[in-house]
Amino acid sequence: MPELRKDPISGRWVIISIERGKRPTDFSMRVSPKKGGFCAFCEGNEHTTPPEILAFRPDKDKSNIPGWTLRIVSNKFPALHIEGQLNRVGEGIFDKMNGIGAHEVIIETPEHNLTLSTMPLKSVEDVLWAFHYRISDLKKDSRFKYVLVFKNEGDNAGASLEHTHSQLIALPIVPHLVQEEIEHARDYYNYKERCIFCDIIHQEAISKTRVISENEDFISLAPFAPRSPFETLILPKRHESNFMPNSKFSLLAQILQRTLKQIDKVLNLPPYNMIIHTSPFKEETNDYYHWHIEIKPKLITIAGFEWGSGFYINPTSPEEAAKFMREAEI
């Protein structure tokens, strides 16, 4: 069973996933995912993954056989385990709990060679529906406080399989970074009686220098203080605290795919990480936090200064990045 442990000095929790247990010599043997070999996520290989939690397929009576357009399965090497009761205990001055959680993989398409940028728009929309269904379901489990949806694209961004997929982890605690954003947003709201994200969107839409694109409901922009080059945010233009009550996924799919195409074009198919930040279950509907998608191309190495300070040195201004993105011919 994995363990959640809290560092008393930083207040940060970590997952000690001993079953993934690595001995020192394992680290030097890290290999890149094989290109073109056997793929457990391809159609026909359904029996090689854990069983389906959910799948989109015309014949709804079938499962774990070909004929699907999207599949969700448990992660074969889960960071957290779904079975068991949450058990918080101390170890002297330290705090820990057993590693309860859900760790699922969204196989976005049966086609090995497609990506979120190149698949049909309808498939991108389905991926968003899949996130929505799984969050709605996991929310019913009272052990969980948050579901983090994320995607690692490319070996250098941490993807261990080439076939395009997203993941989600349901957690018994609200993650540190989300909590930090919520606290700042709440402070701002208490002071201004306005959502800080709404204010940012308003200001950016006037200045335009960091706006990348927009449609009726969404805006994509380079944040004022990005940690790394070409970091991009996608936000709903009207206040929405959680992903995503109105389920208008077609316009979100449109701007998401457009943004990824721009990134692929400008940076030549870089590895990237994508994350959805939304309000925790307990305060799902509120006036101060505003859900959003963060996309972070993996272009620079995080080194000692960043690890030690939490400061980031970014060699590309967001104004320049936004300009490149806007001008990309996609």
Place this chain on the structure above:
Amino acid sequence: MPELRKDPISGRWVIISIERGKRPTDFSMRVSPKKGGFCAFCEGNEHTTPPEILAFRPDKDKSNIPGWTLRIVSNKFPALHIEGQLNRVGEGIFDKMNGIGAHEVIIETPEHNLTLSTMPLKSVEDVLWAFHYRISDLKKDSRFKYVLVFKNEGDNAGASLEHTHSQLIALPIVPHLVQEEIEHARDYYNYKERCIFCDIIHQEAISKTRVISENEDFISLAPFAPRSPFETLILPKRHESNFMPNSKFSLLAQILQRTLKQIDKVLNLPPYNMIIHTSPFKEETNDYYHWHIEIKPKLITIAGFEWGSGFYINPTSPEEAAKFMREAEI
């Protein structure tokens, strides 16, 4: 001039270092440092670096010529600039300031093929003295609130030059992560009237499972909740809030080199980052914060989950890591 910008949502500052300005195509061309080619840090090439800020050499009247054992120079591509007045301004709801700071490089030895683990112990001690002298000097500059000393060893840990060196950056603000540690330590002190680090050292010294080694003044240990495998802390056993009032560098050099030798042995010369965390200038001597060195071998990829949550998934338990380190034959 670089710019410091604050992200209003996370509260995190970033350095937009536009002079290091990178165009999109630069990122795909990242090359590893050349092995065995020309090295600006080797003896005889002093004229190819910025002028010496400080050097250790028998003939103290000379500078910028061979005959030194350690040199400190400005970083040729500084993240922050030393000239100018601090100027905080708003840009609508955003906050920024000009990028004032010092960015220095400590060339730890003239010998290209030595490292902190393999150089004579006396040279390690000199490196610590160099940190001490530079912090003491930069403290006099009222624009600075903090000096972060760090080291990137190996290309994958962000070192752009092979020749062993450390760096320091003097900052006009206390870094986010240090501030966070200080706040937690202060909360603990307010509640317990004891330093949390002292309590940790006390508990670890009894349980022994995470202790790696110790000498009269220092202890090295695997923290209870490490972000990544083989993360290691070195702390003074008796309470000291800042690096390092009594200047007893010989015992620190001893445990530091021993720890690095253990890491090199167990993990086969891994890339790593090393950081010194100390109290900010304004509260240099206090009862709640305890300076320490963090060493973080670079063994795993930071991916979407970590970026989005601030949670880390660590596949090696600190108890196992400490055992490997203790048993390493060095």
